[in-house]
Amino acid sequence: xxxxxxxxxxxxxxxxxxxxxxMSPGTTPTITPAMDHMTFMAGYKPQANLPFVGVYVAQEKxxxxxxxxxxxxxxxxxxxxxxxxxxxxxxxVTTQDAAILIKRRSDPGLPLVSFGLIGQxxxxxxxxxxxxxxxxxxxWENHIVGFKGTPPPELFALIKAAGADINKxxxxxxxxxPRILTEGKVDxxxxxxxxxxxxxxxxxxxxxxxxxxxYGIPSIGLTYVxxxxxxxxxxxxxxxxxxxxxxxxxxxxxxxAEAVEIVLKYAGPETDREHMxxxxxxxxxxxxxxxxxxxxxxxxxxxxxxxxxxxxxxYETMQPIxxxxxxxNDLLMKK
Amino acid sequence: xxxxxxxxxxxxTLSIVLIFFIGWEVGVLLTDTPVYLLPxxxxxxxxxxxxxETFTQATVLTLGEALTGLLIGVLAGILLATVLTLLPGxxxxxxxxxxxxxxxxxxxxxxxxxxxxxxxVLPKIIITALMSFFPVLINVLSGMQRVDPALLDLFKSWNAxxxxxxxxxxxxxxxxxxxxxxxxxxxxxxxxxxxxxxTGASGGLGRTMWLAYTNLNLPFLFAAIFILAASGxxxxxxxxxxxxxxxxxxxxxxxx
Amino acid sequence: xxxxxxxxxxxxxxxxxxxxxxxIHLDILQKQFVALIGPSxxxxxxxxxxIAHLISPSQxxxxxxxxxxxxxxxxGQVAWMAQSPALLPWLTVAGNLRLAERFQRGKGRxxxxxxxxxxxxxxxxxxxxxxxxxxxxxxxxxxxxxLLLQDAPIWLMDEPFxxxxxxxxxxxxxxxxxxxxxxSPTVMWITHNIHEAIKLSDRIIVFSEKPGTIIADVPNxxxxxxxxxxxxxxxxxxxxxxxxxxxxxxx
Numbered sequence: 001x002x003x004x005x006x007x008x009x010x011x012x013x014x015x016x017x018x019x020x021x022x023m024s025p026g027t028t029p030t031i032t033p034a035m036d037h038m039t040f041m042a043g044y045k046p047q048a049n050l051p052f053v054g055v056y057v058a059q060e061k062x063x064x065x066x067x068x069x070x071x072x073x074x075x076x077x078x079x080x081x082x083x084x085x086x087x088x089x090x091x092x093v094t095t096q097d098a099a100i101l102i103k104r105r106s107d108p109g110l111p112l113v114s115f116g117l118i119g120q121x122x123x124x125x126x127x128x129x130x131x132x133x134x135x136x137x138x139x140w141e142n143h144i145v146g147f148k149g150t151p152p153p154e155l156f157a158l159i160k161a162a163g164a165d166i167n168k169x170x171x172x173x174x175x176x177x178p179r180i181l182t183e184g185k186v187d188x189x190x191x192x193x194x195x196x197x198x199x200x201x202x203x204x205x206x207x208x209x210x211x212x213x214x215y216g217i218p219s220i221g222l223t224y225v226x227x228x229x230x231x232x233x234x235x236x237x238x239x240x241x242x243x244x245x246x247x248x249x250x251x252x253x254x255x256x257a258e259a260v261e262i263v264l265k266y267a268g269p270e271t272d273r274e275h276m277x278x279x280x281x282x283x284x285x286x287x288x289x290x291x292x293x294x295x296x297x298x299x300x301x302x303x304x305x306x307x308x309x310x311x312x313x314x315y316e317t318m319q320p321i322x323x324x325x326x327x328x329n330d331l332l333m334k335k
Numbered sequence: 336x337x338x339x340x341x342x343x344x345x346x347x348t349l350s351i352v353l354i355f356f357i358g359w360e361v362g363v364l365l366t367d368t369p370v371y372l373l374p375x376x377x378x379x380x381x382x383x384x385x386x387x388e389t390f391t392q393a394t395v396l397t398l399g400e401a402l403t404g405l406l407i408g409v410l411a412g413i414l415l416a417t418v419l420t421l422l423p424g425x426x427x428x429x430x431x432x433x434x435x436x437x438x439x440x441x442x443x444x445x446x447x448x449x450x451x452x453x454x455x456v457l458p459k460i461i462i463t464a465l466m467s468f469f470p471v472l473i474n475v476l477s478g479m480q481r482v483d484p485a486l487l488d489l490f491k492s493w494n495a496x497x498x499x500x501x502x503x504x505x506x507x508x509x510x511x512x513x514x515x516x517x518x519x520x521x522x523x524x525x526x527x528x529x530x531x532x533x534t535g536a537s538g539g540l541g542r543t544m545w546l547a548y549t550n551l552n553l554p555f556l557f558a559a560i561f562i563l564a565a566s567g568x569x570x571x572x573x574x575x576x577x578x579x580x581x582x583x584x585x586x587x588x589x590x591x
Numbered sequence: 592x593x594x595x596x597x598x599x600x601x602x603x604x605x606x607x608x609x610x611x612x613x614x615i616h617l618d619i620l621q622k623q624f625v626a627l628i629g630p631s632x633x634x635x636x637x638x639x640x641x642i643a644h645l646i647s648p649s650q651x652x653x654x655x656x657x658x659x660x661x662x663x664x665x666x667g668q669v670a671w672m673a674q675s676p677a678l679l680p681w682l683t684v685a686g687n688l689r690l691a692e693r694f695q696r697g698k699g700r701x702x703x704x705x706x707x708x709x710x711x712x713x714x715x716x717x718x719x720x721x722x723x724x725x726x727x728x729x730x731x732x733x734x735x736x737x738l739l740l741q742d743a744p745i746w747l748m749d750e751p752f753x754x755x756x757x758x759x760x761x762x763x764x765x766x767x768x769x770x771x772x773x774x775s776p777t778v779m780w781i782t783h784n785i786h787e788a789i790k791l792s793d794r795i796i797v798f799s800e801k802p803g804t805i806i807a808d809v810p811n812x813x814x815x816x817x818x819x820x821x822x823x824x825x826x827x828x829x830x831x832x833x834x835x836x837x838x839x840x841x842x
Binding site for chain 1: 356367370371372386389419446449450454534535536537542543545547549551552555
């Protein structure tokens with residue numbers, strides 16, 4: 001019987017050793033002495049969000065290498081760890097949408113700074129089935145509006161702007177599951193324009209999108225984020241990173257099909273090619289704006305950011321902060 | 336040839352499983368359920384077959400994490416039970432600590448571990464070990480303490496020392512109890528690894544499930560679930576097989 | 592080896608106090624085969640557990656030769672056998688005996704080998720079997736073999752055959768007697784069966800109901816072989832029955 005126990009133990013050890021030797025997907029180029037190393041952690045799982053795409057393309061097409069950068073590309077599991085890791089300095093760059101960035105600077109006071117605004121307009125919107133027949137958010141009265149986690153501030157602003165009575169609208173926490181809308185459990189559901197609509201249309205549903213930007217409500221999208229300390233001590237590396245990433249984004253703009261193939265390398269077989277193409281095309285629309293035309297791609301406008309911060313203060317009882325500290329255009333100006 | 340009893344049991348089991356899957360397939364077909372709500376088994380199998388490398392890699396990783404954590408947890412449980420049996424004075428204190436660990440929800444600890452140790456296999460192994468260790472500790476301790484009083488009398492009449500009683504009586508007595516614990520923690524370790532992966536992983540079945548879910552790629556999600564279920568069953572069967580060999584003097588509890 | 596018990600009393604404390612034995616005086620000579628009979632729960636088991644140093648007496652003194660029970664156990668002079676055969680299920684028949692042998696090493700007595708004792712109790716063919724494959728009778732036979740292996744001068748036996756059917760019990764009591772004849776230990780044997788007590792012992796000690804005291808100490812000089820039909824047998828039988836009856840009525 002001792003013999004058998006030994007056999008079982010040895011088998012277990014072999015299995016565990018084989019597991020430990022399994023490498024994770026994603027490439028890590030070999031380090032040559034002249035390269036500077038840094039870590040980029042995408043703020044969510046691998047997909048065709050524009051800031052991610054810039055990094056994927058820069059990695060695969062050698063834009064980082066050309067600037068002597070050795071970048072480890074990683075992905076956040078989706079619970080906010082990426083912000084903590086950047087604040088601690090364990091990761092140099094991550095991504096985050098501007099509203100969350102501003103909120104985290106306020107509470108708990110993470111020293112995070114955006115150094116490139118890729119989504120000049122946010123992707124947040126609200127979807128309803130065309131069959132509901134809504135013509136404006138005023139029609140949401142006496143219906144159910146879902147939300148993920150907490151009701152987003154733009155929801156309240158949107159309802160107010162459309163002249164609807166918030167008290168006549170039922171709000172329900174539904175978490176991530178767009179099927180809730182298609183199955184009719186809620187009438188309105190928060191989405192990212194570049195994401196869920198594709199799924200729902202693929203399922204054969206026609207949807208209406210309600211974009212808070214259309215109602216004059218401030219909306220800003222994804223940024224490249226670093227910490228104040230990294231910005232102070234490694235701004236050169238960050239500058240090179242940003243250059244390469246934007247070069248990657250512009251390449252993707254010209255070669256979207258190729259860019260999608262690159263994304264799929266990171267995203268894996270669970271991901272749908274057309275979905276990624278849809279996401280890329282949607283987000284490219286918000287890369288440029290009058291502000292970037294006047295300055296450069298990735299530019300932050302103080303008035304724009306202040307308006308967003310004010311929205312958060314009004315609807316989310318956020319403590320006001322000095323918004324000018326939440327972003328920097330310095331690295332964009334080094335051109 | 337008349338099928339013997341175990342062949343009959345196998346046949347019955349397979350039939351039940353087959354009926355279940357056929358029913359599922361037909362149900363989806365008849366109700367025209369969309370794939371993003373509930374995929375048909377045929378579609379799930381198809382997904383499995385089309386991505387053998389992805390699933391194999393993920394399975395090996397998760398199984399590796401689970402089994403490594405299981406091994407560590409089991410060894411820790413046995414070791415601690417041994418110490419507590421040989422040094423009964425510290426039992427209360429140590430058990431209080433063990434219960435504290437056990438009562439802390441893993442869902443709270445897992446993200447912390449991920450933050451400290453990264454997305455590699457280590458946090459998963461730790462979580463799985465923590466989950467596996469308590470049932471083993473409790474059961475093995477029970478087995479070591481609850482020996483047949485008649486045997487204890489006998490050993491005392493032989494003037495056996497505490498260590499001799501442990502080695503010849505308590506330790507072997509605990510083996511059936513160990514296997515009872517293993518039947519629980521074996522499949523549980525798999526769940527532990529998967530849950531730990533949900534809080535951050537670079538690979539594995541848990542990660543595949545999370546990615547598939549957020550893409551609402553249900554065939555992929557279910558394929559991973561199938562693999563997990565099959566793995567859990569395999570682990571359980573291996574455990575009962577080993578139990579029959581190790582605890583040969585007790586017939587398995589089966590209705591004849 | 593002699594056993595001397597003086598002024599022995601014992602109480603159990605389990606919330607309330609139970610008086611198990613009261614003022615026992617007993618001297619057992621070398622090589623005597625003593626049967627202990629009496630109603631259930633009257634302290635017979637307690638008595639031999641005290642002698643075997645499994646418990647310590649509340650009051651009184653026990654001597655085994657020149658030693659106290661603790662020393663006697665340390666010297667391996669007391670062999671114990673109870674109703675449950677107490678076999679290790681994961682060891683074979685031979686394995687169980689070899690384990691017992693292990694514990695006897697260095698006690699410096701003439702030792703029989705495992706093969707010899709197996710032969711003696713008729714289990715030589717079962718050496719490689721495990722206890723679960725043996726009948727109740729065979730298991731107790733093995734326990735007897737183990738007893739032999741210990742080669743101790745004192746055998747303490749607590750109703751060893753009570754769980755067996757009549758036929759097997761008869762065989763095993765015959766076996767026990769035969770072993771006693773060959774190896775001459777001092778035997779203290781608890782039994783519920785008065786017939787068996789008369790058949791084997793040369794001294795029968797009768798216990799009262801709880802708290803246990805000795806109400807009769809009867810020598811048994813009936814010549815062997817002892818047969819039930821023998822009038823002396825019947826006389827002793829009714830005498831013992833009478834004593835037990837009186838005690839239960841009297842209390």
